Amino acid sequence: MCPGTILGLAADEMSMQHDRYFLVVLSGIALLFTGGCRSDPDGTESGSVRPSPDGGLTIDGGGGNSNLLDAGPLPPLVDNAAVYAPGDFDVVTVNLTVPDAAMLATIESTMSNDQTPAVFSAPDYASDGATPNAELQLHGSTSRMAIQKSYQVHLSKTGAAWRGSHTINLLKHPFDLTRVRSSISFDEFRAISDFTSLQQGWVHLVINGVDHGLYQWLEEPDTDFLTAHGLDPQGTVYKSETFAFQPIDPAVAADPAQFGLLVEGKGTPAVGKFQQMAAAVNDMTQDINDVIARYFNRANYITWLAVNMLMTNYDTNTQNFILYSPSNYEGWYFLPWDYDGAWDWYSQPGEFTLPRYRQGLANWWAVKLHARFLSDPQNLADVDERIEVLSSTISDSATTSAMAKYHDLVQSFISVVPDLDNLPCADGGTPQAVVDWQTEYTRVGSAASAAFATYAATIDRPMPFYLYTPAFDDPSNPTSVTLSWGASFQLHQMPFTYDLDVNTLSTFDPSGAVLSQTGLTDTQATVTTLPAGQYFWRVTARVSGDPDDDWQSDYQDQTVDIP
Secondary structure (H helix, E strand, O other), rough: OOOEEEEEEEHHOOOOOOOOOOOOOOOOOOOOOOOOOOOOOOOHHHOOOOOOOOOOOEOOOOOOHHHEOOOOOOOOOOOOHHHOOOOOOEEEEEEOOOOOOOHHHHHHHOOOOOEEEEEEEOOOOOOOOOOEEEEEEEEHHHHHOOOEEEEEEEEEEOOOEOOOOEEEEEOOOOOOOOOOHHHHHHHHHHOOOOOOOOOOEEEEEOOOEEEEEOOOOOOOOOOOHHHHHHOOOOOOOOOEOOOOOOOHHHHHHHHHHHHHHHHHOOOOOOOHHHHHHHHOOOOOOOHHHHHHHHHEEEHHHHHHHHHHHHHHOOOOOOEEEEEEOOOOEEOOOEOOOOOOOOOOOOHOOOOHHHHHHHHOHHOOOOHHHHHHHHHOOHHHHHHHHHHHHHHHOHHHHHHHHHHHHHHHHHHHHHHOOOOHOOOOOOOOOOOHHHHHHHHHHHHHOHHHHHHHHHHHHOOOOOOOOOOOOOOOOOOOOOEEEEEEEOOOOOOOOEEEEEEEEEEOOOOOOHHHHHHEEEEEEOOEEEEEEOOOOOEEEEEEEOOOOOOOOOOOOOOOOEEEEEE
């Protein structure tokens, strides 16, 4: 069996869908070899990238240009503050007329990416109200499953832009009870160096004469955005869809449809250098700090990590971030996107509790780039320092102030239909829902200090790890089984040990306990005393100095069947 293999996937290739209960049932020896060993592709066999004589990178294909790229450090990321002056846009009523109402209904019910012609009109964008001047489609991934949809309008390229762009994002944020988590995030980004923000405003949306309530307009991070923000309009912008900084197979890089499942391109394509960056991240012969220096901007990357920690924007492992690369550099900047799940969203009434392995920096540990970077003590110290500095900017007072200016506007919409009927709370559709909204609105005002406290309380915990498929050592003696797991890691390099528990109950209630081993230093244990039956097993890493507080469990428990 390949070391670290779970159902044919290397442990570091597991997706981040850890919130779903993961169950592996082993029945005899038949499942011992579930998939074979494979090496990580280094991305250099596709012919899309070749080194230049001076150590730079030449892009031969894949949609990039053929210029020699600068392998030196990226310059500091500087946003154009003037783009936000004198302020964001006031609320306006936007009317969308969709001639084919049946087509729109089908798109909404099937949650497809299809587009339908539409007429876009606003106080500052005239139309005749009848001739389509745009295409309308749904926006978002999980949000399209909500009753109230988010939309993206694509204005005709031959027509005028609206607010500087031909792509218009109309975002409902249906799962955010406050409706302002995204807005306050992009407000606060503007006071943070080595980062960018986006222009935004409020829209009262009407489609075919039907009131759809309040929406956030958020600037599209495309080539128009690059120009407006003083960045390189010839640069590459990729919005992550399912990209976890894993190696990109040449076949995937060569297939626009498959590559598009990883990232959505919004600027000049540069598949080759994107592939090269991912290969470097996964090349363990390269020091991670050399990789960061060549393929990222260190200050920007550390800022991105710190911002997400202080805003508890945890859903940023494989999505909800943007990578931008100037056309003449190899490197990539992290830009923000989608923060409606930030600001302690998991403590919103009705939401599930964030599991321990996703609290604090442990949330990003399953992504190799972040794990490699945070494993270096100096890098961790730099992240810690940036979090400390930014805690005075991303503060309760700043958050409360940002929320205050939106309070009355948002309340005027969520107090009436259609928004009242669709607030994500137990009392939706009743006057009590407004009370629930106000309670959550007030609570979020202290989310920044709560996030900093979470960071401090979790920083000494071991990092989460995966359990591997149980292995029967001797087919003639199936009661002897080896249970193994990946190594944990303690960021401050404190000693820790493992506890192994085997139980007949998935809840690991003491009444079902059949085996408990503590103080293990190896990452495997052979069990020979289990009678026939099905068992659940788990492993817990504990820091020796404070085992009751600084402990971490595996990403998912497993089962083992003893025939």
